[in-house]
Each structure stands twice: as C-alpha cells, then as structure tokens.
Amino acid sequence: xxxxxxxxxxxxxxxxxxxxxxxxxxxxxxxxxxxxxxxxxxxxxxxxxxxxxxxxxxxxxxxxxxxxxxxxxxxxxxxxxxxxxxxxxxxxxxxxxxxxxxxxxxxxxxxxxxxxxxxxxxxxxxxxxxxxxxxxxxxxxxxxxxxxxxxxxxxxxxxxxxxxxxxxxxxxxxxxxxxxxxxxxxxxxxxxxxxxxxxxxxxxxxxxxxxxxxxxxxxxxxx
Amino acid sequence: xxxxxxxxxxxxxxxxxxxxxxxxxxxxxxxxxxxxxxxxxxxxxxxxxxxxxxxxxxxxxxxxxxxxxxxxxxxxxxxxxxxxxxxxxxxxxxxxxxxxxxxxxxxxxxxxxxxxxxxxxxxxxxxxxxxxxxxxxxxxxxxxxxxxxxxxxxxxxxxxxxxxxxxxxxxxxxxxxxxxxxxxxxxxxxxxxxxxxxxxxxxxxxxxxxxxxxxxxxxxxxx
DNA sequence: TGACAATAGTTACGACTGGTGACTAATTCG
DNA sequence: CGAATTAGTCACCAGTCGTAACTATTGTCA
Numbered sequence: 395x396x397x398x399x400x401x402x403x404x405x406x407x408x409x410x411x412x413x414x415x416x417x418x419x420x421x422x423x424x425x426x427x428x429x430x431x432x433x434x435x436x437x438x439x440x441x442x443x444x445x446x447x448x449x450x451x452x453x454x455x456x457x458x459x460x461x462x463x464x465x466x467x468x469x470x471x472x473x474x475x476x477x478x479x480x481x482x483x484x485x486x487x488x489x490x491x492x493x494x495x496x497x498x499x500x501x502x503x504x505x506x507x508x509x510x511x512x513x514x515x516x517x518x519x520x521x522x523x524x525x526x527x528x529x530x531x532x533x534x535x536x537x538x539x540x541x542x543x544x545x546x547x548x549x550x551x552x553x554x555x556x557x558x559x560x561x562x563x564x565x566x567x568x569x570x571x572x573x574x575x576x577x578x579x580x581x582x583x584x585x586x587x588x589x590x591x592x593x594x595x596x597x598x599x600x601x602x603x604x605x606x607x608x609x610x611x612x613x614x615x616x617x
Numbered sequence: 618x619x620x621x622x623x624x625x626x627x628x629x630x631x632x633x634x635x636x637x638x639x640x641x642x643x644x645x646x647x648x649x650x651x652x653x654x655x656x657x658x659x660x661x662x663x664x665x666x667x668x669x670x671x672x673x674x675x676x677x678x679x680x681x682x683x684x685x686x687x688x689x690x691x692x693x694x695x696x697x698x699x700x701x702x703x704x705x706x707x708x709x710x711x712x713x714x715x716x717x718x719x720x721x722x723x724x725x726x727x728x729x730x731x732x733x734x735x736x737x738x739x740x741x742x743x744x745x746x747x748x749x750x751x752x753x754x755x756x757x758x759x760x761x762x763x764x765x766x767x768x769x770x771x772x773x774x775x776x777x778x779x780x781x782x783x784x785x786x787x788x789x790x791x792x793x794x795x796x797x798x799x800x801x802x803x804x805x806x807x808x809x810x811x812x813x814x815x816x817x818x819x820x821x822x823x824x825x826x827x828x829x830x831x832x833x834x835x836x837x838x839x840x
Numbered sequence: 841t842g843a844c845a846a847t848a849g850t851t852a853c854g855a856c857t858g859g860t861g862a863c864t865a866a867t868t869c870g
Numbered sequence: 871c872g873a874a875t876t877a878g879t880c881a882c883c884a885g886t887c888g889t890a891a892c893t894a895t896t897g898t899c900a
Contacts, residue, residue, distance in 0.1 A: 788858090788859065788860065790861090791857095791860080794858080795857095795858085810868090813867070813868045814867060814868075815867050
C-alpha cells in the first residue's frame with residue numbers, strides 16, 4: 395500500500411486483480427483509511443527507474459505474496475476524475491490470480507464479486523470497467539482462462555471458466571470441438587469423480603504449434 | 618510543439634498520426650531542434666485539468682489545423698527507455714488523418730512511410746509499433762478504414778485501404794460478400810471512370826443496425 | 841439388485857461461412 | 871471491330887458452428 399507520509403506522487407499505478415470465487419469473478423479491494431466502508435483498488439506511486447509492470451508486480455506480491463499469473467496494461471486514465479492518490483494520472487493494470495490462492499488476512503483486503511463492488515473513486519471505477527472489457531477481448535487471443543485453473547482440470551471446469559470470463563453460456567460440443575482444433579490441452583491418465591455421475595478426465599494445459607490459421611476478414615463485429 | 622522554456626513536465630502525450638500516402642501508410646514526424654536529421658513523434662506535456670485525449674487533439678490541431686477523424690489511446694510507456702521529453706512516463710495516442718489532408722508546410726513536419734521511418738528515441742519507437750499493432754487489431758471491431766477515405770469511394774478503393782491497413786491481400790469476392798453482410802455501405806447513383814476499364818460505382822459509408830451477430834468462441838487465434 | 845438420476849463425453853446433421861476461380865459487364869485503345 | 875483493362879457477380883466446395891440426440895459411467899434409493 396502507498397506510503398502516505400511520502401510526498402504526493404506524479405502518477406499512480408492501480409491494479410485490478412481478479413480471481414474466481416464461488417462461481418463468480420471477484421476483484422481485490424483494499425479498505426481506505428478514511429472510512430470503514432470506503433474501498434479502493436490497490437495502488438502505489440512509482441519508484442524511480444522502475445518499469446510500470448514491475449510496479450504492478452510489486453504491488454501484487456506485497457499483498458498476496460505471489461505475482462499474478464497473467465498481467466496486461468489497461469491504459470492511462472487522466473481526465474479530472476477523482477482518485478485516492480490525488481494525482482493527475484493513473485496507469486491501470488489487470489492481473490489474474492489462480493483460484494485457490496490464499497486470501498490476505500487482516501481485514502484490510504477483501505475479494506468482491508463483480509456484481510457487489512462498492513462505490514469507488516470515479517477514476518478507479520473507470521479502470522475496473524476497462525480492465526473487465528479488456529480481458530473479455532483478450533479471451534480469444536490469449537489463453538487466459540487456463541491461468542485461473544489449477545495445473546490439471548476437467549473440461550467442464552475449463553468451460554465454466556470461459557463462461558465466467560465471457561459472461562455467457564457455451565455449448566458443450568462446440569466448446570470441445572474448438573478446443574480440439576486449437577491443440578491447447580492434453581489429457582492426463584487421471585480421472586476425478588465428483589459426487590454423482592460419470593467421472594471426468596483431467597487435462598493439462600499444453601499448447602502445441604499449429605498452422606497459422608489465417609482466416610479472412612470479419613466485418614461482422616463492426617458497428 | 619513543446620515549449621522548451623517551460624519546466625520539465627511529469628509526463629508527455631505522444632501522438633502517432635497516420636495517413637495513406639501513395640499507397641503506403643505514413644506517420645507524421647517532427648524535426649528535433651537538436652539535430653537536422655533527428656526526428657520524433659509530436660509530443661507535449663499536459664496542461665492542468667486537461668483530459669488526455671483533449672491534449673492529443675490539441676497537438677493534432679496545432680500541427681494540421683484539423684483533428685484526427687479517429688483516435689484511440691495506445692497505452693502508457695514508462696520503462697526507462699529514453700524519450701525527448703526526458704520524462705518517466707509517456708502516454709501514446711494513435712490518430713487517423715484522411716487522405717488528401719493538406720500537409721503542414723515549413724519543413725518541420727514530414728510524413729514518413731512506415732518502411733522508411735528514421736531512428737527514433739527508443740520509447741517513441743515502442744509507441745509507434747504499439748500503435749500500428751493496435752490499429753490492425755481494431756480493424757474488425759471499428760470502421761477505421763472508412764475514416765481514411767473521402768465521403769464517397771469505390772469498393773476497390775475501400776478494399777485497397779483495408780489491404781494497406783492490414784498489410785495483406787484480400788480476395789475481391791470475399792471482401793464484397795463480407796461488406797454486404799455487414800451493411801456498412803450504401804451505393805450512390807454516381808459512377809467514376811478511371812482511365813481504362815469499366816467505371817466503378819461510388820459508395821458512401823452508412824452503417825445500419827444489424828443482428829447482434831453472436832458467434833461462438835474462436836480458439837483459433839490462441840498462441 | 842435394479843431402475844433412475846446425474847454428469848461426462850461423442851456423434852451426426854444441417855445451416856452457414858469463407859476461399860477461390862471463372863464468369864459477365866462496361867469501358868478505352870489501336 | 872477486337873484486345874486489353876477494370877468492375878462486379880456467381881457458383882462450387884471445404885470447413886466451421888449450433889444443436890440435438892446419443893452413449894458411457896457413476897451414485898442414489900427403493
């Protein structure tokens with residue numbers, strides 16, 4: 395957390411850390427010292443000579459003990475909206491935390507499901523919204539969903555993670571067909587029985603090189 | 618251009634302005650006062666209370682007299698690479714300038730085809746490369762190509778603009794079929810004869826509302 | 841123990857998409 | 871007129887995607 399005795403930094407690095415909690419995406423917030431019910435994204439000022447993503451990694455490690463398994467810059471936010479750091483500019487980062495990572499103790503930090511995020515400073519709200527949109531857009535370009543799962547997982551778990559991140563239902567057969575074509579996972583020889591029903595085979599993430607898969611133009615998505 | 622008598626700003630806004638020049642994408646650079654053959658992206662420090670994109674618009678208008686027809690933030694760049702502003706941080710913007718916009722006179726600014734860009738400060742080179750990648754990625758989400766053409770255009774011109782931006786050849790029939798399905802253009806009743814060959818019908822950009830076009834997941838593009 | 845529910849995994853079919861070459865249409869040039 | 875050149879369309883085919891129905895394997899309960 396920021397050292398409040400230091401003088402005001404010129405800009406802040408804000409991190410949006412996401413993890414699945416009970417079937418929902420949750421973001422890590424930290425309690426503001428100003429009020430008991432005021433929360434904010436974790437942030438810090440820069441250190442001289444430190445790259446932006448290194449700062450984001452340092453913040454993450456300082457809170458959770460581990461760095462995020464995936465991180466990407468969301469952008470710079472600077473219109474005059476209020477921010478706890480009282481700086482002109484904030485640089486946002488999004489990071490994914492694998493499920494099962496132990497939560498920080500002490501009551502200063504807490505995971506909030508996206509639907510229950512309390513009021514934030516306007517600029518931080520912007521960072522959060524942009525981070526979610528950015529991750530949704532990265533889903534089909536970067537294997538982010540695997541990063542949130544343990545080393546081995548069932549295909550149903552993987553599908554549920556995709557559904558969680560995309561916020562929409564997927565069809566089982568289509569999902570597995572696409573997965574097959576993408577050569578992203580390989581089966582292990584283990585199976586897991588989860589209560590009733592047929593046991594599920596465990597898979598591991600293991601991307602293989604494939605054909606460049608150059609498809610044509612898609613004007614579908616244009617506004 | 619930056620006022621060099623002002624004290625060093627805390628960060629800079631750098632703009633990547635692109636326009637088609639003789640069948641190539643070109644970027645606007647400005648001659649550095651330090652050396653005759655030193656060039657840089659246009660940049661300025663922030664003004665208090667001014668939003669980031671407003672600064673980018675101000676820089677553009679100051680040089681070309683007109684704002685860009687499309688603009689998007691590229692991101693924040695802050696690892697210790699050198700930059701003419703000597704700041705810790707730079708925020709990059711990409712902007713598109715329609716073809717036919719009068720070039721600035723005076724020899725301070727010049728358009729460089731992307732293949733012939735001279736050496737830049739390392740951080741500005743990063744901004745430029747990221748801007749190109751960002752625009753390529755936006756091609757199928759935002760109707761950027763239309764922004765570079767005049768009000769009316771032939772479909773061949775539109776296709777050539779797409780090929781320029783994507784840096785790859787497209788098949789005529791596929792392109793037109795996709796265009797048809799996207800409901801993005803409507804024909805005018807004018808035709809243009811360009812030397813030899815059958816005259817081409819002129820079209821105008823006129824997006825219509827369409828079905829949401831929700832397709833399944835595409836894992837094709839994953840690494 | 842046997843029927844049933846629940847979950848995993850596969851198969852098949854039809855609609856649609858995208859790449860492609862070949863076709864027609866309209867104009868200029870010699 | 872006929873060849874060359876550019877615009878625009880058509881039709882075929884391979885592949886992809888949405889979908890329902892199917893099989894497979896387990897636990898539960900009468």
